[in-house]
Amino acid sequence: MIRRFLLVLTLILAAAPAFAVNPDEMLADPALEARARTLSAELRCMVCQNQSxxxxxxDLAKDLRLLVRERITDGDSDDEVLNYIVSRYGEFVLLKPRFSLRTLLLWGAPVLLILAGGASLIVFARRRAGKPTGSKLTAEEQARLDELLEK
Incomplete structure (x- = not known):
């Protein structure tokens, strides 16, 4: 009995994000609702910040979902809806920021860091390769080595 209860509870909790969109928010047209869900998945909740x-x-996420659906029913394209919301909330509202002059550093920083790390490894390896290891032989050790090599 307890196992069944835990199984049901686990299934309910696993589907918790699916309950975020309330039935009263959904559009009657399935095609428009699919567009709204796709756009909603691209927008960041400004309260949660790590969730769409x-x-x-x-409450703010609900308001944004309603705004997306309102703009879609008014006939806006997907880009127009996103541009409208970005104009009100800034680029931060997008879960995947657009590539632009403002976000160039954001998108280019990983590449620059990898290149800088690779260059520093190459420089470090070359400097290390040129340095001799160990110490010089004493006169006595050198004489013994010469004697062994002549044999």
Whole structure:
């Protein structure tokens, strides 16, 4: 009995993000609702910050979901809806920021860091390769080595 209860509880908790979009928010047209869900998955909840508005239960996320659906029913394209929301909340509202002059450093920083790390490894390896290891032989050791090599 307890195992069944735990199984049901686990299934309910696993589906918790699916409950974020309330039935009263959904559009009647399945095609428009699919567009709204796709756009909602691309937008960050400004309260939760690591969830999309589609997964968040915050009041602001609900307002944004309603705004997305309103703009879609008004006939806006997906890009127009995203541009409208970005104009109000900034680029931070996008879970995947667009590539632009402002976000060039954001997108280029990983590449620059990898290149800088590789260059520093090469420089370090070359400097190390040129340095002799150990110490010089004493006169006595050198004489003994010469004697062994002549044999």
């Amino acid at each position: 508005i589609d997964d968040s239960n915050a």
